[in-house]
Amino acid sequence: MPQPKDAPLDDPADLPFPTVRDVPITAPFRWVRQGWGDLTACPIPSLFYGFCFAAMGLLITFVFEHAYEYTSALTSGFLLLGPFVAMGLYxxxxxxxxxxxxxxxxxxxxxxxxAGNIGLFAVVLGVVFLVWARASLVVFALFYSNEMPNLSGFLGQVIAMENLEFLAVYFGVGMIFATIVFAVSVVSIPLMLDRNQDAISSMLASVAALTRNPGAMLVWAMLIVSLTIVGFLSFHVGLVVLMPIVGHATWYAYRDLVAPLPIR
Structure with missing residues (x-):
């Protein structure tokens, strides 16, 4: 009997390496529109996950107010946990x-x-998270010369571009870790869920998607960051709607970037 399109195979060893396709640089905007369509079509389950993201954002804000030097670790944890929380949205x-x-x-x-391959992927991201958390604290210790301020004081320094050496090193190191995480997670979890693909092939396919479509992936990353920032700046209310849109859009990014399995 023919294999349905993109249906999981019984034996993961039979799966071919995912074929990555080229997409236009404007494709991420279409993914966001499709994500909005899924949110409006399935509002209750989608918004449930949105409230989960908002709760994570509130936790980060609470910690920032009392110990902001650890917020970088929690913020990166938010971005690392995002793909796993978004599994339900996929x-x-x-x-x-x-x-x-x-x-x-x-x-x-x-x-x-x-579960096995998703668990392996979680371990990989967990290691990246722990290394980034340690690196973040080291950067604070070596380059943050001002007295530890409260939340408004710290944001004021960032806006006023004070302590430029710290900002340059901090965001430079953070960009390296963010790029690594983004590169291995573009289509990883959708692949593992949809096809029962192994974790290594899924991460390699994600890296291939990034290298074959640098323009589109840059736009996609900027959209994700922009929507996340808007969500935080709206006192986390925006996260309830924006994060489900990003999650649903990620599914359509996977559909565009990875060619369907051949009919068997």
């Missing part, structure tokens, strides 16, 4: 694409579909 988009009922329940345990 499943909502998959079910909506197939014309199935949008329900929250099945999305909560979707990770079981490929």
């Amino acid at each position: 499943e909502i988009s998959r079910r909506h694409e197939l014309g199935e009922h949008c329900a929250l329940g099945p999305t909560l345990t979707v990770w079981r579909r490929n």
